[in-house]
Amino acid sequence: MLLATAGIALIAGSAAAQMQTPGTAPAQGPDAPRDPAGSDPQANQPIVPDAEFDSALPPLSGDINAPLEPMPATAAATTTESSEAQAQAQAAAAQPIAPGELPSAPPPDPVLNQPLEPLSAFNTVPLQTVKDTQDADIPDIRYASEVRGLDPLGLTDEFNSLSALREGKGKADNATQVAARGREDEQLAVRLMKSLGYYDGTAISTIESVPGEKGGLRAIVSATPGQQYKLGTITVDAQPTTPPDLVRRELPLKTGDPIEAARVQAAEANVSLKLPQMGYPFVKVGDRDILLDEQTGRGDYTLPVDTGPRSSFGVLRTEGDPVFDLKHLNVFPRFDQGQLYDNRKTDDLREALVATGLFNGVGVQPVPTGTILPDGTEQVDIMVSQTRGPAKSLAGGVGFQTGQGVTAEGTFTNRNRFPPEGALILGAIAGTQQQGVSATFRRQNAGRRDRTVTFVASALRANYDAFEAFTGTLSGRISYDSTPIWQKRFTYAYGFELVGTNESVFDFAENDRTRRTYGVLALPGQAMFDTSDNLLNPTRGYRLKLNLSPETSVQGAVRPYARTLVEATAYYPVSDSLVIAGRVRAGGIFGIARDDLAPSRRYYGGGGGSVRGYGFQRLGPLEPVSSLVPGDKDRDEIKDLRPIGGRSLNEFSIEARYRFGNFGIVPFIDAGNSYESSLPTASDLKFGAGIGGRFYTNFGPMRVDVATPLNPRPGDPKVALYISIGQAF
Structure with a gap:
């Protein structure tokens, strides 16, 4: 320590002496003072003459590949005592140690010879870590965040939705974390400004303490947009x-x-x-x-x-695990060979194939052929990649309606039992008032896309207030239908029905019910014009539907007649969440007396698809009061009279469908009745009102309606409940 102090003193003294006695060498360089008068002839002379400097340089060899020459030893101008001592120490260290001259070992440390402490004497309490003391010693960081400069650009809301500071919800472990989030938000602000054309925009984040709040900070992101390009x-x-x-x-x-x-x-x-x-x-x-x-x-x-080549449609090709051959595949396209290419028609082909339900995967892609057509376009073929899917499925459903009871249905379907698209459908229905089985053959896309051929054989027992019937049916139908993928403005259906039914019927001659057997041959037809925007849940447009069925009833004699039904529905969107829906329906049966009709072929009103609030098929003519048996406790009230149906029908409905998210509320009012005459009248209308709830799903709304009759008759329920799938109309 003393030597170091002395050394410093010597250096300081030498420097002071030099300061007091300036050197005589003139300063050189651009900042050196000039002698304007030129009074000093040595002022611009070099310190060392050039000749003396050149002579001091060692000679250089002309051979660039020669080895380096050793540096000649020269005596230093001045050598300090400390440098000499260091050199002597290095020389001594370089001398080898002679044998037998090894230095003696130092004496052992007496502490090492002491016995070890027993383990029981050690303190086994673990040391506190930073994590252990974090909550106790470090205050919670709470911060507020603010962005400035983005509001005029309309970017504040978008910034806040993506902000790292906002995502932290005003909490952080330390101020460094808050600052890091602020830097992230700087970059976010710049990106958002650039998205609107402000490419010169800058942003800076600042963190400041909140006076009076322990651990309280305010993070501010300030954005400067600059010019918009x-x-x-x-x-x-x-x-x-x-x-x-x-x-x-x-x-x-x-x-x-x-x-x-x-x-x-x-x-x-x-x-x-x-x-x-x-x-x-x-x-x-x-x-x-x-x-x-x-x-x-x-x-x-x-x-x-x-752009690639301008192209026209060619032919279909197929690859993969084929579900359909090329002959059936060519039923689906809505384009012709040689027509200018339009990928919307390619997408339509893909959706139609998916709708068959027979594929695990299906791809439809254009493939260039290199063939140039006369109009200068290149022919592109359409490659259909098929992956076979399961053809069999089980389905079921349960519903409830006042007056109709609980109904459960189940079906087993093999959609490709008779290829192509020949389905076998076995169904069963079990309910409190109807039970039955059915077998259906259905071929979809039969020779034409969306044309369906159906044959049904069924047996059904129905036990309603209006009638009890055991019915067997064999029917066939050809239809051109709308689908959820391709909704059509005009659809139609026609076919036949062979019905054999044994039913209970009120015999006016006997003033009591009896059973009769009827045979019915019908040729039903239907036409529909549809401008609505959705098949399952329409919100705008209208629909017109006409049903006409020439029929012959055989019950002792052949009696031809015709059943007709006209229906119109309309949908008007008041707003995005409110739709007003209305329906008018009227029907009539001509050419036969009511009592010659099988009860199951007559018109009835009331129920979930008619006038809600009244029991199923309860509206219309009833048995005469004279049919009641005096003294019979089961039949001594007007409410026990059964409906006998009519030859005409009219119905009116209006709904306000209010939707919020996947749910909806639907207040409604219905009116209608059925009549003995062939034409309906406006007299004796029955009104029902109620409110419904809707839960909207991908396959249609789930419907729950509660209604009450406004002008009930004796025996009508006070409240009716309806649960089903789909809107009422």
Whole structure:
């Protein structure tokens, strides 16, 4: 320590002496003082003459490959005592140690010879870690976050939804974590500003303490947008098209538009969407290039587009595990060979195949052929990739209606039992008032897409207030139907029915019920015009439906007649969540007396699909009061009179369907009745009102309606409940 102090003193003294006695060498360099008068002749002379300097240099060899020469030993100008001592120590260390001259070992430490402490004397309490003391010693960090400068751009809400500071919910382990979240939000603010064309935008986050709050911070993200860049020239780099400006026309951008990310991306997506609909199935949109000019605030935009060949439809091909052969596959397309390519029709083909329910997977893709057609387009074939799926399924459903009771149905379906698409469907129904079985053969897409041929054989027992019947039916039907994938404006159906039924009927001649057997041959037909926007849950448009069925009843004699029914429904959207729906239905039976009709072929009112609030089939003519047996406790009230049905019907309904999310509330009012005459009248209408709940699913709404009759008759229920799938109409 003393030596170091002395050394410092010597150095300081030497420096002081030099300060007091300046050197005589003149200063050199650009900052050296000048002698304006030139009074000192040695002022600009070098410290060492050039000749003396050159002579001091060692001679250099001309051979660049020669080995380096050793540096000659030279005596130092000055050598301190400490340098000499260091050199002597190094020389001594370099001398080898002679044998027998090893230094003696130091004496052993007496502490090492002491015995070890017993384990019981040790303190076994674990040391506290940082984690153990964190909650006790470190205060909780609470912070508030704020963003400035984004509100004029309309970006505040989007920023808040993505903010790392907001995601932390105002809590952090320490201030460093808050600062890190602030830096993330700086980058977020810059990205959002660039998405609107503010490419010069900057953002900075600051963390400040909140006075008076322990551990309270305020994180502020301040954004400065700068100027907004707008589109300058717009260039599309693409092959020639038909029409020539097709790509530019389908790119909805114009000079002067802000360079907003969403606007630009949507315009480019429109090109990818529209060109395949106009004959270019293989279009590829490249990466855009935008050259910004900060002086003008404009960005010149260039978009490369590979349109590929203009194409027309060719033929279908197939690969994979075939469910359908090419003959049946050609039933589905809605395009003809040689027609200009439109990928919407390709997508429609894919959806129609998926709707059959026979595929685990199905792909439909255009395949280039290289064949150039006379109109200059290239033929593209459509490759259908098939993966077979399960053809068998089980399904079931349960419903309840006042007056009809509980009904449970189940079906087993083999959708491809008779290929192609020949389904065998076995069904059973079990309920409190009906039981039965059925077997159905159904061929879908029979020679034409969406045309269905159906044959049904069924046996059913029904026990209602209106009648009790044992019925066997054999029927056939050809229909052109709407589907959830392709809803059609015009649909139709026609067919036949052979019905044999044994039913209880009120015999006016005997003033009592009896059983009769009827044979019925019917040729039912139906036509429907539909402008609604949805098959299962319409919200706008209207539907018109006409049913006409020429029939012959055989019960002792042949009696031909005709059953007719007309129905109109309309849907008006008041708002996105409220739809007003209305229905009018009227029907009549002509050419036969009511009492010659089988009770099951007559018209009845009341129930979940008619006038809610009244029992199933309870509206209309009833048995005469004279049929009551005096003294019979079961039949001495008017409420025990049974309906006998009529030859005409009218119904009116209006609903207000209010939906919120997947749920809905539907207040409604219904009116109607059935009549003995062939034409309905407006007299003696029965009204019902109620409210319903809806739960909306992918396959349609679940419906629960509660209703009450407004002008009930004796025996009508005070409250009726209906549970089913689908809207009432």
